[in-house]
Amino acid sequence: MDAxxxxxxxxxxxxxxRGEIFSFIEGFTRGEIPDYQASALLMAIFFRGMDRRETAxxxxxxxxxxxxxxxxxxxxxxxxxxxxxxVGDKTSLIIAPAAAAAGxxxxxxxxxxxxxxxxxxxxxEAIPGFSPRxxxxxxxxxxxxxxxxxxxxxxxxxxxxxxxYALRDVTATVESIPLITxxxxxxxxxxxxxxxxxxxxxxxxxFMQKVENARALASSLVSTGIAxxxxxxxxxxxxxxxxxxxxxxxxxxxxxxxxxxxxxxxxLSDLCRELTAHMLLLGRVTDSLDDARSKYDSVIAGGxxxxxxxNVVAEQGGNPRSLEDYSLLPQARHEDAVVAPKDGFIxxxxxxxxxxxxxxxxxxxxxxxxxxxxAVGLVFEKKIGDEVQAGERVCVVYSNDSSRLAxxxxxxxxxxxxxxxxxxxxxxxLERVLDTQxx
Amino acid sequence: MDAxxxxxxxxxxxxxxRGEIFSFIEGFTRGEIPDYQASALLMAIFFRGMDRRETAxxxxxxxxxxxxxxxxxxxxxxxxxxxxxxVGDKTSLIIAPAAAAAGxxxxxxxxxxxxxxxxxxxxxEAIPGFSPRxxxxxxxxxxxxxxxxxxxxxxxxxxxxxxxYALRDVTATVESIPLITxxxxxxxxxxxxxxxxxxxxxxxxxFMQKVENARALASSLVSTGIAxxxxxxxxxxxxxxxxxxxxxxxxxxxxxxxxxxxxxxxxLSDLCRELTAHMLLLGRVTDSLDDARSKYDSVIAGGxxxxxxxNVVAEQGGNPRSLEDYSLLPQARHEDAVVAPKDGFIxxxxxxxxxxxxxxxxxxxxxxxxxxxxAVGLVFEKKIGDEVQAGERVCVVYSNDSSRLAxxxxxxxxxxxxxxxxxxxxxxxLERVLDTQxx
Numbered sequence: 001m002d003a004x005x006x007x008x009x010x011x012x013x014x015x016x017x018r019g020e021i022f023s024f025i026e027g028f029t030r031g032e033i034p035d036y037q038a039s040a041l042l043m044a045i046f047f048r049g050m051d052r053r054e055t056a057x058x059x060x061x062x063x064x065x066x067x068x069x070x071x072x073x074x075x076x077x078x079x080x081x082x083x084x085x086x087v088g089d090k091t092s093l094i095i096a097p098a099a100a101a102a103g104x105x106x107x108x109x110x111x112x113x114x115x116x117x118x119x120x121x122x123x124x125e126a127i128p129g130f131s132p133r134x135x136x137x138x139x140x141x142x143x144x145x146x147x148x149x150x151x152x153x154x155x156x157x158x159x160x161x162x163x164x165y166a167l168r169d170v171t172a173t174v175e176s177i178p179l180i181t182x183x184x185x186x187x188x189x190x191x192x193x194x195x196x197x198x199x200x201x202x203x204x205x206x207f208m209q210k211v212e213n214a215r216a217l218a219s220s221l222v223s224t225g226i227a228x229x230x231x232x233x234x235x236x237x238x239x240x241x242x243x244x245x246x247x248x249x250x251x252x253x254x255x256x257x258x259x260x261x262x263x264x265x266x267x268l269s270d271l272c273r274e275l276t277a278h279m280l281l282l283g284r285v286t287d288s289l290d291d292a293r294s295k296y297d298s299v300i301a302g303g304x305x306x307x308x309x310x311n312v313v314a315e316q317g318g319n320p321r322s323l324e325d326y327s328l329l330p331q332a333r334h335e336d337a338v339v340a341p342k343d344g345f346i347x348x349x350x351x352x353x354x355x356x357x358x359x360x361x362x363x364x365x366x367x368x369x370x371x372x373x374x375a376v377g378l379v380f381e382k383k384i385g386d387e388v389q390a391g392e393r394v395c396v397v398y399s400n401d402s403s404r405l406a407x408x409x410x411x412x413x414x415x416x417x418x419x420x421x422x423x424x425x426x427x428x429x430l431e432r433v434l435d436t437q438x439x
Numbered sequence: 440m441d442a443x444x445x446x447x448x449x450x451x452x453x454x455x456x457r458g459e460i461f462s463f464i465e466g467f468t469r470g471e472i473p474d475y476q477a478s479a480l481l482m483a484i485f486f487r488g489m490d491r492r493e494t495a496x497x498x499x500x501x502x503x504x505x506x507x508x509x510x511x512x513x514x515x516x517x518x519x520x521x522x523x524x525x526v527g528d529k530t531s532l533i534i535a536p537a538a539a540a541a542g543x544x545x546x547x548x549x550x551x552x553x554x555x556x557x558x559x560x561x562x563x564e565a566i567p568g569f570s571p572r573x574x575x576x577x578x579x580x581x582x583x584x585x586x587x588x589x590x591x592x593x594x595x596x597x598x599x600x601x602x603x604y605a606l607r608d609v610t611a612t613v614e615s616i617p618l619i620t621x622x623x624x625x626x627x628x629x630x631x632x633x634x635x636x637x638x639x640x641x642x643x644x645x646f647m648q649k650v651e652n653a654r655a656l657a658s659s660l661v662s663t664g665i666a667x668x669x670x671x672x673x674x675x676x677x678x679x680x681x682x683x684x685x686x687x688x689x690x691x692x693x694x695x696x697x698x699x700x701x702x703x704x705x706x707l708s709d710l711c712r713e714l715t716a717h718m719l720l721l722g723r724v725t726d727s728l729d730d731a732r733s734k735y736d737s738v739i740a741g742g743x744x745x746x747x748x749x750n751v752v753a754e755q756g757g758n759p760r761s762l763e764d765y766s767l768l769p770q771a772r773h774e775d776a777v778v779a780p781k782d783g784f785i786x787x788x789x790x791x792x793x794x795x796x797x798x799x800x801x802x803x804x805x806x807x808x809x810x811x812x813x814a815v816g817l818v819f820e821k822k823i824g825d826e827v828q829a830g831e832r833v834c835v836v837y838s839n840d841s842s843r844l845a846x847x848x849x850x851x852x853x854x855x856x857x858x859x860x861x862x863x864x865x866x867x868x869l870e871r872v873l874d875t876q877x878x
Binding site (some may be wrong): 003004005007008011034035036037038039040042043044046047167169170171172173 | 442446450473474475477479482610611612
């Protein structure tokens, strides 16, 4: 393959053929195409984009670079959910058991958090003993037995993505919709799923801060899934403030369990209900969103969703008693409160700053090799739209390392805005992007 | 320096500061910034461009990466000429001695040919014994004695350019006006010159095939020169057909000598007169182009231009007798003719194809490490606009390797077009881009 000619073709706005895309990805993954040519091509893709066919081919080339799981021995529909990342986004812990209890299989393979956003694996590992490191046989067994299993994204899935992502990170080529699409979808399609619900976050705490970018990404993800014969729905959801009340790993486990028990905060409960309903629709458990929502309500009210979570935690080495007695989860030593400086209505809890404050406390990672503290984080007692009096608690801060506390408190204070006038909470689900057959 | 942040800045259309540009070039030249970040930045520059200030800073950063010559001990103005490259472009061999004879110093440092274009060093080295590898002391001495000297571009001049050019070549980032500008000007400014005439070629045989691109490059080169306190003029000249009649190293030496003796082909003689006139204007030898043209005519007619060339050849180890007795120059063994297939007027001698045909014969290099044959090449007996009869010779082909001859002949035949109607020769100088004080 003539790599400079291929770079020139994309640079000049022409589409790359399937063969060219596969040659490039295979050559790069094998180390035959050097990083400097790959980064030039990535920058050309950043500027010129890729059409749907190219994006689907890129996704497939990256998918084929590694292992693809096969759960065809299990008869039920396999459906997963993926979020583009946010602050306080613990929906996976709730909707995976809820959807499993309602009749789909959820083979969920997740990553860790980086920067201001959390990761599902970090949250689950706050449960004493829990491990996502399962062999394929064990993963298959847990999935068959519980209807869900939580695995870790390892080198065996889409290794081309790992190599490309590392290069994108250091060459300012992260923010490209076809590249983001191929990165997400190559890993998700490796799970051997039939359907996928995408939670594309938008707002200050999200990767896609503008709704038009979120919409473009959602559309690209859905069409790439369809091109691979999968059923895919995307919801564009709010990330201007943290989702739910808790930010931090053990704190989010507690909030997830409360939500599974029907006692979760309104926004988190509502979003989990919507995401689960779409999973059930894609898994053909129901024919309508309304029926699917009722199913969600029923597995929550009947305790079956919580039961599935408790079972999978036990199967993966975790202590299910910690889901009843939260004192068995990691506990922070210090508790501080950020109070409202004046009377009014909460008009902003800037999500990114809250995520960074949580990271500063130790709940997240600034670098991928950092160690996190599962106990620390934030719990909001007020959300956007709530009325507050001066001196009333807005946020409780749980910390262990007092040297970082002042900086986190400053950050949180700066991220709270209070309006004299009443404020409406932001709408939770902004748009839905459905594959054609369900529109 | 935060390289990804700097790449992102350019990617998003912001100007880089002088400090950022210097940090990047210095870091890359020292090997601290890896190739993959440099190629991503180069591609971002390809798409976003650089303004005049950025281009001047990039040029200076590359210039400062190596040695800058200093001829301030010699009182006369130092003026050079640079061509962006063409087929049959041997003007350097003529105008350097002509300008020197008329009173400016010409410290000319040249490169070798690549692809379909020739290089001044290759042409000069066709003269038995001639060497461009001079120490600075010898270069200075020859320049002082003859008014001109021919040197070779070595690693000591603008090493950053060498490293960047190698990367651009394999990452499809060659065709960028600020990058081309910095590459040319960093090497030319290293010559310690006061003025520079640029011959920006346009047409099928040129790097800039479209006149609007040639104009943009000319403007960028001139403004970068001005930013460095130099006087710079650029001429945009035709490269739709080879310049002069000869293409090939020894053949071009003969044609250059004939031109110095006042017997050169019309187009070559005219262009040399124009380029030299601009050099004399920049060197303040005359105040007007017309006076400068008369000076050129006088140094040619009086034999002083040829005498300078003969002197510099002798000073640099070449045999000056070969400039009188051309049989002392390398001779090709075979001579073949390409004749007109029909009566009419020559309407095209496609320059790039003629350059490639000459390269196939061995006069040029497909790769930078190839060995060339100084004897072979083409001599045109007809140029665009000339009337021909069927069977009349259009081009004489001089070759040594008969295995490549058929391919070259095919290429030449395919590059000749004949019109039934009379055709005007293309205008030679299309536009002039002068620095403000001379406009």
